[in-house]
Amino acid sequence: MNVEIAVEQQTGASIKRRRGRLSSAAARSFAKHWQLYLVVIPPLLYFIIFKYYPMLNAVLAFKDYNVIKGIWGSPWVGMKNFKLFFDNPIFWNLIKNTIYLSGYLLLAGFPIPIALALMLNEVRSNRFKRFVQLVTFAPYFISTVVMVSIIMLFLAPRLGFINVLMNHLGLDSINFLGMPSMFRSIYVWSDIWQTAGYSAVIYLAALAGIDPTLYEAAKVDGASRFQKIWHVDLPGILPTIIIVLILNVGNVMAIGFEKVYLLQNPLNLVNSEIISTYVYSIGLLNANYSFATAVGLFNSVINLVLLVLVNGLAKRFSNNSLW
Amino acid sequence: MSSMITTRTRIKESAGDRLFMAVVYTILTLVLIAVIYPLIYILSSSISSPSAVTSGKVWLWPVDISFKGFETLFHTPQIVTGYGNSLFYTAAGTLISVALTVMIAYPLSRKTFFGRSAIMMIITFTMIFSGGLIPTYMVVRGLHLIDTRWALLIPNAIWVWQVIIARSFFMSSIPEELIEASEIDGCSDLRFMRSVVIPLSKPILAVLVLMYAVGQWNAYFDALIYLKSAKLFPLQLILRSIIIQNNSSGVMDAMKQVERQQLAELLKYALIVVATLPVLIIYPFVQRFFVQGMLVGSVKG
Structure with a gap:
């Protein structure tokens, strides 16, 4: 040197x-x-x-x-694996399932923590506020396996709580997890149950950081509580909302494997097979390494492009961005 | 609510505002019930008698209190082994993860550390792009970690998010003057780390320990893909085979003994309680650390 x-x-x-x-x-x-x-x-x-x-x-x-030649010794085949994937009848189904599931999750799961935070912010009793926060945050610590176990116990066709309740009301039992049409709702609403309280924390922090003089001004102008939320709270936390939105939209194709895989069964597979679970089953269970890698790589690249794109849009229109 | 607050609001708040607040409180109470009810139901079921659980008699509180479910659990070797394994993975994994995270986060927090922004970029990039499941699996296999305990401790040891949180904590709470003073005194970097940085960073260490520990305790994916021998399985994987795989297999064998079937059902509730209670019990005491961690991380670093 x-x-x-x-x-x-x-x-x-x-x-x-x-x-x-x-x-x-x-x-x-x-x-x-x-x-x-x-x-x-x-x-x-x-x-x-x-x-x-x-x-x-x-x-x-x-x-x-x-296997014998290893990764570097195996012959090049160009885009063959990708072609195979795009021509596969399952391709569009996988894309559709992935986008529908995360789109549904985004539409339903994104506004709820914001609403929860705005409502909690209105509560004047500190003890009630803290108690609601404590309780709604708790399910975040439940593991995916336990979460799915709870879902299955509650929705079990014969002994499940929901079906027992329905029988009491004179309704017939439903095998919820066996119905492809129920899969997305089960996934999304259990996710909201589990994470809304956690996700609200970040908005509550943003709300705490709003300039108090704005509230004074709103009060002087005679704003109602709802008007105060609309004209002071929401604009105040908008930068936070946009950052969280970028992250969520950017991760639309990266929806987690863990919970979907556990909720899958042969009956709901039509709607519950997404790209990541497909990679797992084709790659690790069927040992079709090259093809599964191609599918996974396709997913990663789409994901990266999406994140960069959304970030660019946010930068252009609102000056809020991740980088 | 104290009476003072109510009188004040009665003067200032319009009818519309009071209605608005009534709606807010109603919704929040409903949310509270929706979240807490399933948890109470599971806890109550786990300590009810097997027949009460299967005949749908449990609605809110336990019926015919019995601890048969838990007794059976602790006499099932598979579950005891899984519990032991999970404790080991959590302890060892947390130790490794926290150590590695501090080892990279602290140097990257030092302004005079050459190349820190390049290294930071290299690390952050792994958050938004990855080689994928199979290529990672190949690496783990190539290192002969498949079906060893190391497979759950090493391949996902560092979470980038934790590095970002720890780094921004070090940057904001280790004063520059302290570093300069120690350099004048001829204190080496390692010694400074050991005797100044670590003692000053207890809050962030608590955050790291808790987040990694909960993550490790709750994880099942790595075990699913990397482990094959049942004696290495963590509790979550055993939970999956008992509760989830049994259930999705469909209708229970009608010829089975009634009692056995009832016990099997009860066991599921007891298992959920046993797997979740350690985390949920400490949670109220450590919640503020988690919130702290989230908020430190959300400040752009």
């Missing part, structure tokens, strides 16, 4: 000088903080091995995987 700096200090060109300054800054930083650079190595290795190496492995999507 020192030799390099010495050499660069002798040269007169301005570009070289700038580069010299940069590398000497680096050298100084290395010399001074060598312990920190050592500390950073294990976590960096983690990211390289478990996050970046898999990105290299994704070339599998353009190959025909052969």
